[in-house]
Amino acid sequence: MSEANSGAGRVTREQRGAIFLIGLDRAGKRNAFDSAMLEDLALAIGEYERNDELRCAVIFAHGENFTAGLDLLELTPKLVSGGFKYSDLGIDPWGVSRPRRTKPMVLAVQGTCWTAGIELILNADIAVIASNARFAHLEVLRGIPPSGGSTVRFTQAAGWADAMRYMLTGEEFSAEDALRMRLVNEVVEPGQELPRALEYAERIAKAAPLAIKATLRSAFQARDEGHDAALSQLNELLFTLIRTDDVREGVMAMMQKREPQFQGR
Numbered sequence: 001m002s003e004a005n006s007g008a009g010r011v012t013r014e015q016r017g018a019i020f021l022i023g024l025d026r027a028g029k030r031n032a033f034d035s036a037m038l039e040d041l042a043l044a045i046g047e048y049e050r051n052d053e054l055r056c057a058v059i060f061a062h063g064e065n066f067t068a069g070l071d072l073l074e075l076t077p078k079l080v081s082g083g084f085k086y087s088d089l090g091i092d093p094w095g096v097s098r099p100r101r102t103k104p105m106v107l108a109v110q111g112t113c114w115t116a117g118i119e120l121i122l123n124a125d126i127a128v129i130a131s132n133a134r135f136a137h138l139e140v141l142r143g144i145p146p147s148g149g150s151t152v153r154f155t156q157a158a159g160w161a162d163a164m165r166y167m168l169t170g171e172e173f174s175a176e177d178a179l180r181m182r183l184v185n186e187v188v189e190p191g192q193e194l195p196r197a198l199e200y201a202e203r204i205a206k207a208a209p210l211a212i213k214a215t216l217r218s219a220f221q222a223r224d225e226g227h228d229a230a231l232s233q234l235n236e237l238l239f240t241l242i243r244t245d246d247v248r249e250g251v252m253a254m255m256q257k258r259e260p261q262f263q264g265r
């Protein structure tokens with residue numbers, strides 16, 4: 001698709017029907033995130049968010065490794081001086097700062113997946129990983145805490161004991177460990193992670209887009225504001241959606257025993 005370690009932005013885009021493939025493209029540096037790559041990934045997610053034709057994004061990495069984490073040499077001075085900020089057209093891929101994405105995100109991961117890569121997984125909806133994937137939260141060995149969401153989401157997904165074991169030591173863990181700790185959905189043979197992620201994306205893209213967004217909104221609200229806040233909004237979400245053309249189409253398709261064709265309205 002593109003040369004390793006090339007391209008100013010270092011993130012590729014490809015539209016396949018309703019699916020948007022977003023590729024980390026700095027393989028020569030093990031897909032370490034410098035500021036150009038952080039910015040371009042955020043912009044790609046912004047493009048996805050604003051394009052109504054697109055119903056599911058798949059984030060993957062060119063080359064043999066997902067990411068070696070942050071390019072500390074390039075980024076530390078910028079973070080120290082407060083000089084790194086996403087442009088207004090971008091969406092934070094880690095869901096740390098607002099606005100939050102409203103559309104689904106599937107991840108395909110292989111090889112080395114350090115720090116920021118784990119945190120991208122934890123901010124995605126579905127993650128498929130290759131059996132050769134290996135993970136580590138190295139931040140405390142570089143003098144910083146995990147700051148892309150793991151202090152909240154790793155503990156939620158895996159429980160305190162496992163999350164602290166890996167975040168406080170920087171110890172490496174395997175694909176099987178990631179599955180056991182419920183950080184990911186599935187482990188597949190190397191090379192199958194992207195095709196399998198695309199299968200999930202195709203299924204999501206066939207579902208009703210407004211219902212997909214409402215599902216995410218409710219789940220995000222539960223995570224951010226607590227269960228009561230999310231439960232109190234469920235009826236309103238339902239009554240808003242029940243009047244849409246997509247609900248009529250879903251019912252008609254069921255009656256006529258055919259695939260629904262949802263328009264997102």
Ligand SMILES: C[C@H](/C=C/C(=O)SCCNC(=O)CCNC(=O)[C@H](O)C(C)(C)COP(=O)(O)OP(=O)(O)OC[C@H]1O[C@@H](n2cnc3c(N)ncnc32)[C@H](O)[C@@H]1OP(=O)(O)O)[C@H]1CC[C@H]2[C@@H]3CCC4=CC(=O)CC[C@]4(C)[C@H]3CC[C@]12C
Pocket residue numbers: 028029030032033067068069070071072073084085086092094096097112114115116119138139142144145146147148
């Ligand atoms: C803070 C959060 C993240 C922190 C970190 O990621 S710390 C960890 C940094 N990574 C490392 O230390 C790994 C170093 N590399 C290795 O160990 C090895 O290279 C390897 C095992 C990965 C591979 O080994 P290898 O033998 O196969 O290959 P090599 O020969 O070693 O390397 C080949 C080639 O690649 C280069 N390379 C490798 N790694 C790196 C790297 N990390 N950086 C640069 N270059 C690398 C190597 O030099 C070789 O190059 P060559 O030219 O051939 O010599 C952040 C996580 C998320 C962020 C937040 C996101 C949300 C935010 C929004 C905001 O608005 C504000 C900011 C923020 C909150 C943001 C803040 C920062 C995060 C929290």
